[in-house]
Amino acid sequence: MYSFLFYFLLEVFGLMFLILSFAVISIYILLMILSALEMRDYLRKNRFADYGDIITSPIAPGVSILAPAFNEGMTIVQNAQSLLSLHYGKFEVIIINDGSKDDTLEKLIESFELEKTNFAYFPEIETKPVRGIYRSKNMSFRRLVVIDKENGGKADALNTGINVANMEILACIDVDCILSSDSISRMVRPFMEETNRSVIAVGGVIGIANNCDVQDGTVTQYRVPETMLGKYQVIEYFRAFLMGRMAWSRINGLMLISGAFGFFKTDLVRKVGGYFPKTVGEDMELVVRMRRYMEEAKIPYKLGFVPDPLCWTEVPENAAILSRQRNRWMRGTIETLQLHQAMRLNPKYGILGMISYPFWAIFEKSAPILETAGLLYTLILLVTGDFSAIYFFALLALMYLLSLLVSAFSVLYEQVAFNNYKDKKDLRKLIWMIIIEPFTVHPKIVWWGLKGHIDFIKGKGGWGSMIRTGFKKAEDKKNIQTQATTS
Amino acid sequence: MRTFLLLTFLSLLTISWTRLEAQESIIPQDSTDFGDFLVLQDQVPGLSFRWQIKDKSLPESLLLDSLFLFAKTDSGYISQPMEHFAQLHEMSSRFGLDSLNVGLSYRVYSEEVSWQGAREYLANLVRNGDYQPIYEVKDVSEDLVVLAKKTPYSPFLKFKILFISDYKLFIVTAVIIFFFVVSIVMIIFMIILKVKKSKREQHKKEYENLIIDPLTSLLFEKELDEISVMKASDFHAYFPAELLQKVLFKEVLIQKIIGLNKKMKGEFKGKLKTIYQKLDLDKMSIQSLKSGKWYKITQGLVEINEMDLVEALTEVKGHANSDNFHVRSQAVATLLNLSEKVDLNFLKDQTFPLSEWQQMNYLRIIKFVSNVKPLKLEVLFESSNQSIRVFGIKLVRMLGRLDLLVNLANISEEVGLEEQIEILETYETLGAHMEVGFINRCLSSENEELAFAAAKAAFSLGDENSVKLIYSRLAKDQLSFKLKKQLLKTLHALDISKFDQATIGASDPISGQIRAHILDPLLSHV
Known part of the structure; x- marks a missing residue:
């Protein structure tokens, strides 16, 4: 009896892995086609877009740039100057000093002639206490607002910025990001273009600045990073932004806008209660909650995506830091999916519930588990003597070739659309990385993802029970006291 | 190498000989079983038998039996030669009743042999592969090893059957084929695209080099009047006739002229427009409006707008309420820019909501044209499209039209929020x-x-x-x-x-x- 059950399970798992392999191949090929179509259309549309007017037009919406800073004393002044010099008519830069232990605030006060004001605002979203709001007496820095508050994390800092923001659109960025001077104009365009649906948020591409030359806030010379992890992330970012998000954007299925560079409708962000500070994946969670709100309210909406290279950031090239980042991302994904489990395969939520959510649940959240399970399955087959070399090597070769194809196409998209990495040496390095990535970096990524799962199960980060229960409605977040109970 | 080949040959020979020997050994070693074995075979090429009766007389029924056709010999009787061993049992049953001294005589072709000789002959046939013996189906209670030994070799699993019956292999094969087909199609498609793009870029560069000098000469050496009276053939001195037949060359020429038109002022603009028309590039721009592709129509509209091709306004108007956002935006922009008297009725009648992006572009044009052309903004307040009405009010504010405040006062109590x-x-x-x-x-x-x-x-x-x-x-x-x-x-x-x-x-x-x-x-x- 037990023997029968064992072999029956082996059969079931074998079939499951086969179906999964087929699904992976089909979905990635579909994503490649969709992203190619979206990229083609975007480039065509861009030919007719004139960004000249937007800077001065009274019709263009105002933008509040929110940049949380924690212990950024070394670079904060340079970063703030870079933000203040962006080419756009109506914008304000809100830097939120999230209880830095260094001289971040002092440097800002000194460099921008800031003074503490009696700025009155309504704390619509609950946050840690604000110690002061600073403005400059120098009119050259009239766009700058500096908020000094107690430490509460990135999401809490952003929520404070949302409470103070005065413009129609929020640009949530990492303060150390390098923004192209025309980044606001380009990111605002999708908000202005749509006629029949409301554009609730727009995501942008993050470029990797490691080893690149930067001049006047723009990357002037692209170079591939020297380390293997750096090179891997260049390819990974191409895959994620130019392929994944472009494809999801085509079917309005985007579930994630990078926290380092995302634009949101202010009124909607406030309506849904801002960022949820008790998850480590606050960027994804906010996007999902905003979408959920629109679906529940039955309001036609869209998420935009701009593939132009407008924002660059330094990525971690150290395995320890990268592992923590990936662990956090995995926990963020699990938490977001848990919080919004009511949408899972729920036709009420359209593409979000029926396609995007299951995709994230299977191919993003469960990917490390499935890959490990596949490995264990193979080992069991070896032990029981049921191992079939033909299946194993056929599937292995297939998955490897798929990985090569997807990565090669994402590099090709970059070359066709933007061609930033012009040096052939860089291209050769990237191609070599594509070939060796499945055997070198990928196992580490799987392991870090697994650790993310383990940490989530262990309840790292707190609020485990709440996250496991999930939100019954998008607006539930507003009714939760996130500060008093955990501070 | 030679040793290797020899060993291979010998091993192959040994393998095949062993297999044949195994078959030969199943021929029975005793006469009775050999007889039964022959009954099973029915016929063996070259092997026949005759009945031999060593009695002086035969019953009349046997003598007259056409099956045997017995002939008298010195020692008794002998039947005709027969080849069907399957009849042996039936025949012997006929003899049994008459208690005759009956024997069987084997013949290999016409030569009479003993039963051992017949067996040897049959063994030779089997050994040489000239005859495939038929095996007796025996009770399974017999020793399985013996049975297995007697069973001739044939593959237990045939690939065709395996392929269909093993669904996993089938799925894996299907996935691999699917993957390769799609990948190859995509790669070929991308390669074609890349090659075409590279070729196009190369041609464009060549054409640009061929265009710059003649265009500069025309602009700086000829007066507007001179260009106006030039015939199409006169331009061939500047732009070779065969190149002017090529669509890509014309496209590059259009881009160059439009690029210059944006930068230049006064008479040069006039010269560029005349060259544009003389080279029939305006017809190409107008032709684009009939395309089924939105980006070609939009490109045509941009060209008409940039080159002030007023004669195309009727065709442009047809696109002002297009389903495509870019087409209708560009059509409205062109109409606003080129219409002699800016009649905003076409904007009033728009059914699609006006986006902020469109409003921004129209505002820029309206701001520019309102200084030189009469503008009846108030018609926009009567639009059934709310976004147009809102845009009309914004225009009053942004253009500083104090004269229209009365109109706003009149509608202020009735309009929406x-x-x-x-x-x-x-x-x-x-x-x-x-x-x-x-x-x-x-x-x-x-x-x-x-x-x-x-x-x-x-x-x-x-x-x-x-x-x-x-x-x-x-x-x-x-x-x-x-x-x-x-x-x-x-x-x-x-x-x-x-x-x-x-x-x-x-x-x-x-x-x-x-x-x-x-x-x-x-x-x-x-």
Whole structure:
């Protein structure tokens, strides 16, 4: 009896892995086609877009740039100057000093002639206490607002910025990001273009600045990073932004806008209660909650995506830091999916519930588990003597070739659309990385993802029970006291 | 190498010989079993038998039997040669009843042999592969090993059957085929695309080099009148006729001319337009409007707009209400730019909502043309499309059309909320003091957005009634922070004493915070 059950399970798992392999191949090929179509259309549309007017037009919406800073004393002044010099008519830069232990605030006060004001605002979203709001007496820095508050994390800092923001659109960025001077104009365009649906948020591409030359806030010379992890992330970012998000954007299925560079409708962000500070994946969670709100309210909406290279950031090239980042991302994904489990395969939520959510649940959240399970399955087959070399090597070769194809196409998209990495040496390095990535970096990524799962199960980060229960409605977040109970 | 080949040959020989020997050994070693074995075979090529009866007389029935056709010999009788061993048992049963001395004589071809000789002959046939023996189906109770030995070799699993029956292999094969087909198609497609793009880019570069010098010569060496009287053939001296037949060359030429047209002024613009028309490039631009592809139509509209091809306005008008956002945006922009008298009726009749992006582009053109052409903005207020009406009100504000304030006053009470908010903002911007009555009515509105816009307008346009309304609203209503802040700002601007009354000693801390904010000199500057 037990023997029968064992072999029956082996059969079931074998079939499951086969179906999964087929699904992976089909979905990635579909994503490649969709992203190619979206990229083609975007480039065509861009030919007719004139960004000249937007800077001065009274019709263009105002933008509040929110940049949380924690212990950024070394670079904060340079970063703030870079933000203040962006080419756009109506914008304000809100830097939120999230209880830095260094001289971040002092440097800002000194460099921008800031003074503490009696700025009155309504704390619509609950946050840690604000110690002061600073403005400059120098009119050259009239766009700058500096908020000094107690430490509460990135999401809490952003929520404070949302409470103070005065413009129609929020640009949530990492303060150390390098923004192209025309980044606001380009990111605002999708908000202005749509006629029949409301554009609730727009995501942008993050470029990797490691080893690149930067001049006047723009990357002037692209170079591939020297380390293997750096090179891997260049390819990974191409895959994620130019392929994944472009494809999801085509079917309005985007579930994630990078926290380092995302634009949101202010009124909607406030309506849904801002960022949820008790998850480590606050960027994804906010996007999902905003979408959920629109679906529940039955309001036609869209998420935009701009593939132009407008924002660059330094990525971690150290395995320890990268592992923590990936662990956090995995926990963020699990938490977001848990919080919004009511949408899972729920036709009420359209593409979000029926396609995007299951995709994230299977191919993003469960990917490390499935890959490990596949490995264990193979080992069991070896032990029981049921191992079939033909299946194993056929599937292995297939998955490897798929990985090569997807990565090669994402590099090709970059070359066709933007061609930033012009040096052939860089291209050769990237191609070599594509070939060796499945055997070198990928196992580490799987392991870090697994650790993310383990940490989530262990309840790292707190609020485990709440996250496991999930939100019954998008607006539930507003009714939760996130500060008093955990501070 | 030679040794290797020899060994291979020998091993192959050994393998095949062993297999044949195994088959030969199944021929029975005793005469009775051999007889049964032959019965099973029925016929063996070259092997026959005859019945031999060593008796002096035979029953008449046997003598006359046509099956045997016995002939008399010295020692008895002998039957005719027979080849069907399957009949042996039936035949012997006929003899049994007459108790005759019957024997069997084997023959290999015509030569008589013993049963051992017949067996040897049969073994040879089997060994050489000339004869495939038939095996007896025996009871399974027999030794399985013996049975297995007797079973001739044939593959247990045939590939065809395996392929269909093993669904996993089938799925894996299907997945691999699917993957390879799709990948190859995609790779080929991308390669073709890349090659085509590279070729096109290369041609474009070549054409650009061929265009720059002749175009410069035409612009700087010829006067406008001279260009105007030039025939098509005259241009061949500048641009070879065979190149002018090529679509890509014409496209590059259009791009170059448009690029120059944007940078140049005065007579040069005229020259460029004349060259454009003389080379029939205008026809190409107009032709693009008939394309089924939106980006070609839009490109055509851009060219018509840039080159002021007024003659194409009728075709352009046909695209003003296109389903495609880019087409209709560009068509409207072209109509606004090129129409001699800017008739905004086509804009009024638009059925699609106007996006902010479109409004921004139209505003730029309208701002430009309003200085040189008459503009009847008021028709937009009559549009059935709300976004057009709102845009009309915005235009009044942005173009500073004080003359249209009366029109706004006339419609202000009937229009919807969004338009009322726009009207209030327009009054505020244009300083429409005479409309304070409307502002005050809106101040009392239950709608927060409208009340907020009215409070903003009242900041600079309000009167004593506004002060009263604001003061009473602050005292009575539960207001949102945003509205309260604006009302207090306005109150501070209109009547400081009332502002102090409303804020000093107020029970709610918010009023105190807002007061501090309003009175903060730094914040009032920024």
